[in-house]
Amino acid sequence: MRSAVILWLRFLLVGILAGSLLGQVLVVLIAQANGREMPEVEHLVVPYAIAGIAAIVCFQVAVGCIWALLAMVESGRIYSTRALRWVEAIIWCGGTAAGIVVATAGHLLFLERLGGPGVPLGIMVALVTGSAFVLLMVVMRGLLATAIADRAELAEVI
């Protein structure tokens, strides 16, 4: 694998990670601002800020997993069963993040009876993109498992 590609991707991942840290700070600031503007939602500031931070943590963990997978690609060890665990972690991160977003938006919509037309739309988007991402990763995981099995079989050929 071209090391320039991996290096550039690593650089971008660091940038994305930094951006997500900024996002975590922004989530808190936006939640506080909303709480000040609308005192009726003040009790939601802390739990929703935590939910936002947690969803971004999932994203960050997934980026970390991609980093680990990149290291394996670089050293030529990607076709080993250890790589499957990192992909599994990415799947769980994607599922958890989508779950947090759907649960938070659902709570806002159905239990608090708040939020405009954007909230159901957000639930739909989170459900569709979240499940599509998870299913795509499951397919990728299957492909990697097949490639690992093929590699192992080929390694036995003399």
Added chain:
Amino acid sequence: MAIVVDLDVMLARQKMPVGAFASAVGISPANVAVLKNGRAKAIRFTTLERICEVLDCQPGDILRWEPEG
């Protein structure tokens, strides 16, 4: 394994040490041992070709089928 590799017989006949045979064929001594011990699961045609070349023999001189059981 129903397919038997008669490599040790051929090597003894040619009086060729394993190390020299491995480097002449271009495979590792470990893989030569795998072939000799009958633990090999597959062999490339190119490897077989070089073995025949080095030992000056036919594939049938090295590979033999034995009914299992």
